[in-house]
Amino acid sequence: MIGVAPPAYDPAAPTTATTLPVGAAATVRGYVAELFRRHRRAFLLLIGVNTVAVLASMVGPYLLGGLVERVSDGSRELYLGLTAGLFVLALAVQAVFVRQVRLRGAMLGERMLADLREDFLVRSVGLPPGVLERAGTGDLLSRITTDIDRLANAMREAVPQLAIGVVWALLLLGGLVVTAPPLAAAVLLAVPVLVIGCRWYFKRAPSGYRSEAAGYAAVAAALAETVDAGHTVEAHRLGARRVALSERRIKEWTAWERYTLWLRSVLFPVINAVHVIVLGSVLMVGGAFVLHGWIGVGQLTTGALLAQMLVDPVNLILRWYDEVQVAQVSLARLVGVRDIEPDAGDVSLAPDGRDVHADRVHFGYREGVDVLRKVSLEVAPGTRLALVGPSGAGKSTLGRLLAGIYAPRDGRITLGGAELSRMPAERVRSHVALVNQEHHVFVGSLRDNLLLARTGATDTELWAALGAVDADGWARALDDGLDTEVGSGGLALTPAQAQQIALARLVLADPHTLVLDEATSLLDPRAARHLERSLARVLDGRTVVAIAHRLHTAHDADVIAVVENGRISELGSHDDLVTADGAYAALWRSWHG
Structure with a gap:
């Protein structure tokens, strides 16, 4: 049956459907070794209590073998009372230590699983933002949900049970060698069959499970993208195409x-x-040995019982090793983020000044397709720059480049003479901040949400930040003020309120250069205008790059850059560009009617 070809399957089934990498074998082995080093004491304790439990389980076959031997020799001194007492004692010891094995195994598994979750989260958050944006919703969701779920069972049970099974099997084989050495060789007759079968299976299983996981990630990606873009799918009548893709x-x-x-x-x-x-x-074999008088009946009895007991640890090892094969794929996907080189940057690189300069920048999301081409721009300290232009022209992409989120494919973007793409990410964030249209309210108190920007801020500073973004009115009306629980399970904030919290974080972070990508888009025009005027007082003296479709933002700016087809087509003040009667003037007339 081993020679049968695998069932037909579509060769186009993806082996990878991710942007984030899948961990190499060396990465997985290194991480597993690191986990064992962290929990070395707990692991050794598990091995110790399991050893006692297995040795206690071997007392019964040894006692029974001795009893059979004495009966076969015609001895009248059977010591039944002593034998029964030792057997009951061994059972009691085994029961106590089996309980400890289960308890210690579960504790070890939960601790390793907690470490894995925390390591993945910490490592993912530390990745460059551009890497996470390219990863895609489906891949991230499948890793943090499906892969974690698959690993949960392996960490809680498979790893401890594998350790238990290996120790169990080795001790039983050792007991067989000690009590009936000739029978130990008989057990080896099954080894070739086991090795051939397992080699055949485990040669194919890892790639099969990896492809299965990648296939599920592709399903999740297709469904998530369809749901997220439901209105677009409906508007363009793409339903049938998306259903066909999902199928x-x-x-x-x-x-x-x-x-x-x-x-x-x-x-x-x-x-x-x-x-x-x-x-x-x-x-x-044992029967033949007994007939020739090479071993006793008692040895055969003990050996047969120990051989029968080998069934359980062998089943345990193979069952959980199979589970580990499935989990190994998920583990490789989770630790794959370790194969991404950390964005350490040049720690000695620091800006000498606050001027921002883009020099002949090219950038694209796909190989050979540039979104921005030959973009050059100088932003003096304290300048309010507005990026305007039609949708899809590259305004948000340019904003992310100026914020250090992406690195240009060609050309340089510098802050104070230091190249942003070569600076450590933390240093970039201390100088430049990006606030876009996507705002998240974390589960916790309103205070905790604000302290994310500056952990040492006082309540007075938190209220001042809320006041700067016109949020102190509704915040003071809350029953518990800053202690009010918000987010999932707490007070549901409106999108506009969530946006104000994000802007309050910006005030607290206090960077000298800001990139605002439609930062007030969720407010109605009158409230947005009022908020922008309030923010103008707070942001006075800072460099501000504002990306907006509402041209009153451009009207208030010192310099306006018109982005068209990935290039800056016009650059100047509002009055100069209106007088020039070019692309900006046409936008202004269209917006004003």
Whole structure:
């Protein structure tokens, strides 16, 4: 049956559907070794209590073998009372330590799982923002949900159970060697069958499970993108196309599911055959040895019982090793973020001044397709620069480049003479901040949400920041003030209020250069205008790059840059550009009617 070809599946099923990498084997091994080093004491304690439990379980076969030996010799001194007492004592010790094995194993698994979750979160948050933006919703969701769920069972049970099974099997084999050495060789007759079957299975299983996980990620990505863009799909009548894509992804995923199921359907009969060979070889070889007088009946009894007991640890090892194969794929996807070089930058690089300069910048999201081309721009300290232009012209992309989120493909963007792409991310964030249209309210108090920007801020400073963005009115009306729980499970804030909290964080962070990408888009025009005037007082003296479709923002700016087709087509003040009667003047007339 091992020679049967795998069932037909679509060769187009993706082996990867991610932007974030899948961890290399060396990365996975290194992380597992690191986890064991962290929990070395707990792991050794688990091995210790498991050893006692297994040794206690071997007392019964040893006592029974001795009893059978004495009966076969015709001895009248059977010591039944002592034998029964020792057997009951061994059972009691085994029960106590088996409980400890389960308890210690569960504790070890939970601690390792907690470490894994925390490591993934910390590492992911530390990645450059541009990497996470390119990763895609489906990939991130599948890693943090499905892969964590798959790993949860492995961490809680598979790793501890594998350790238990290995120790169990080794001790039983050791006991077999000590009590009936000739029978230990009989057990080896099943080893070739087990090795061949397992090598066949585990040669195919990792790639199969990896493809299965990638297929699920592709399904999640297709469904998430369709739901997120539901209005666009409906408006452009793309429903049938998106359904066809989802069905194709599901078909590819289920093909890999069937393939991995087929692999298991081959492995399990092999395991059953191994159990039969082990017990049969021990009984037949042992029986022949007894007839020739090479071993006693008691040794055969003890050896047969120990061989039969090998069934459980072998099943345990293979069952949980199979689980680990599935988990290994998820673990590789989670620790894959470690293969991304950290954005350490040049720690010695620091800006000497506050002027921002873009020199012949090219940038694109895909190879060979540039969104920005030959963009050059100088922004003096304290300047209010407005980026305007039609949708899709590249305004937000240029804003992210000026904020240090992306690095240009060609050309340089500098802050105070220091190249932004070469500076450490933390240093960039201390000088430049980006506030866009996407705002998140974290679960916790209003105070905690604000302290994210500056952990040492006092309540007076928090209220001042809220006042600067016209949010102190509704915030003071809350029953618990700054202690009010917001976010999921707490007070549901409106999008406009969430936007004001994000802007209050900006005030608290106190960077000298700001990039505002439609930062007031969720407010109605009158409230947005009022808020921008309030912010103008707070932002006085700072360099501000504002990306907006509302041209009153451009009217108030010192300099306006018109972005068209990835280039800056016009640059100047509002009055100069209106007088020039070019692209900006046309936008202004259209906006004003």
